[in-house]
Amino acid sequence: MNRRAARVLEEWDPYSIGGDLYGSEIMEVIAQLHVLDDPSDLAKQIQSIYQFTFEKWIPLEHCVAISYKLLALKYEAKCII
Template sequence: METSEMNRKAARVLEEWDPFSVGEDQYETEITDVVAQLHLLDHPSDLAKQIQMIYEFSFDKWIPLEKCVDISYKLLGFKYEAKSII
């Protein structure tokens, strides 16, 4: 999997996540920020904390860390899939 494909898959998962039920098309900035963090971080907890902070900063609402951890595992799965060499 190429990096661009990983980015598309990650963005799609984040769009569908819709943690505040405001509509899938309301998270463009947050998705961009989370995908950038995905490139930098390799640990689910670290990525989850960043996801939590990014969304909280934008919406002034808190997401339980457990929900962010769940999504971080999915995103990191795409990252490791993109890194694998077959």
């Protein structure tokens, strides 16, 4: 699940700088994905993580959209296990 989530986040590339430049942010988001189940809570964490590093705001609705994709991966992985 972690690898798939990382690929989703790399493809998301919210600042259009290249998905391979978000290593630490991706790891932080994946850590939050393991503890959060609410899309809004995860979206707020995603927004905060990226904004802290890049000092640029991402609209919350963009973060909510990616949080739903990540949570779908999480629940899919739970069903497989």
